[in-house]
Amino acid sequence: MIEQNNKFSVSSIEKQGVNCLYLSGYLDAHTAPDLESAIEHIIKQGKSKILVNFRDLDYISSAGLGVFMAFIEEVREKGGDIKLADMKPKVFSVFDLLGFPLLFDVEKEEFSAIMKFTN
Amino acid sequence: MNFNNNTYQTEARFKCDSNELVNIREFVISQALYIGLNEDEAFKVSLAVDEACSNLVKHGKKRTSIENNCYIYLDVYSNQNQFIVEIHDKSESFNPNSVPSPDMQEYFKQFKHGGLGIHIMRSLIDDISYIPATNENAYNTLQLKKAIIK
Numbered sequence: 001m002i003e004q005n006n007k008f009s010v011s012s013i014e015k016q017g018v019n020c021l022y023l024s025g026y027l028d029a030h031t032a033p034d035l036e037s038a039i040e041h042i043i044k045q046g047k048s049k050i051l052v053n054f055r056d057l058d059y060i061s062s063a064g065l066g067v068f069m070a071f072i073e074e075v076r077e078k079g080g081d082i083k084l085a086d087m088k089p090k091v092f093s094v095f096d097l098l099g100f101p102l103l104f105d106v107e108k109e110e111f112s113a114i115m116k117f118t119n
Numbered sequence: 120m121n122f123n124n125n126t127y128q129t130e131a132r133f134k135c136d137s138n139e140l141v142n143i144r145e146f147v148i149s150q151a152l153y154i155g156l157n158e159d160e161a162f163k164v165s166l167a168v169d170e171a172c173s174n175l176v177k178h179g180k181k182r183t184s185i186e187n188n189c190y191i192y193l194d195v196y197s198n199q200n201q202f203i204v205e206i207h208d209k210s211e212s213f214n215p216n217s218v219p220s221p222d223m224q225e226y227f228k229q230f231k232h233g234g235l236g237i238h239i240m241r242s243l244i245d246d247i248s249y250i251p252a253t254n255e256n257a258y259n260t261l262q263l264k265k266a267i268i269k
Binding site: 028069070073097099 | 166227230
């Protein structure tokens with residue numbers, strides 16, 4: 001599944017039972033609903049292990065952070081998690097500014113995040 | 120519309136629409152770099168302005184009558200020490216300084232979401248002031264000041 005506009009896209013692939021979302025472009029109040037739809041789509045399929053790869057994401061505002069907060073409780077209650085990986089320093093700085101690494105597992109690489117799900 | 124004595128730089132008008140946020144950020148970054156902020160500081164100001172304008176789009180648009188076109192006006196100024204962005208709008212007045220900062224430990228514990236935009240603005244900007252619209256001036260003004268580090 002791919003949600004796409006000219007400023008943001010999110011694509012989804014399943015790897016080792018983990019639903020991996022690949023973000024690119026700008027995640028702001030305009031594009032956040034696309035990510036929300038993508039996560040909703042995974043949860044509706046009964047899946048709750050979600051990895052978000054930020055490698056190609058250039059920007060995030062609080063609207064983007066809010067999407068992860070909106071789903072984290074639900075997926076953890078179902079025994080899953082939303083793990084975050086491969087952020088550019090500028091994107092990580094926004095997560096870090098508000099202390100999000102206290103609540104979310106932020107990994108440098110996708111591989112190590114998937115391992116945390118499977119181990 | 121400015122309420123200071125700083126050197127005038129430039130102004131821009133954007134529709135009160137989330138689709139414009141990317142253009143608003145690009146405008147602020149280009150002006151900040153031109154005035155002398157480094158890339159990191161320019162990014163911080165653009166994020167703060169994005170948060171302020173996102174709130175206007177979310178809350179302001181529905182409060183403004185449909186007949187009345189909804190616009191956000193940005194004025195950019197500088198003096199020797201500061202880069203200043205003023206955001207003007209005609210929606211219902213709302214002073215972000217009236218909102219207390221959240222306790223993030225509690226925020227995470229209760230899995231809250233939303234309401235972080237003003238907190239981000241405060242974390243990134245040196246001084247935030249607000250002048251609500253009056254009978255004489257129909258525009259609210261939010262002023263964001265960022266020190267120019269030389």
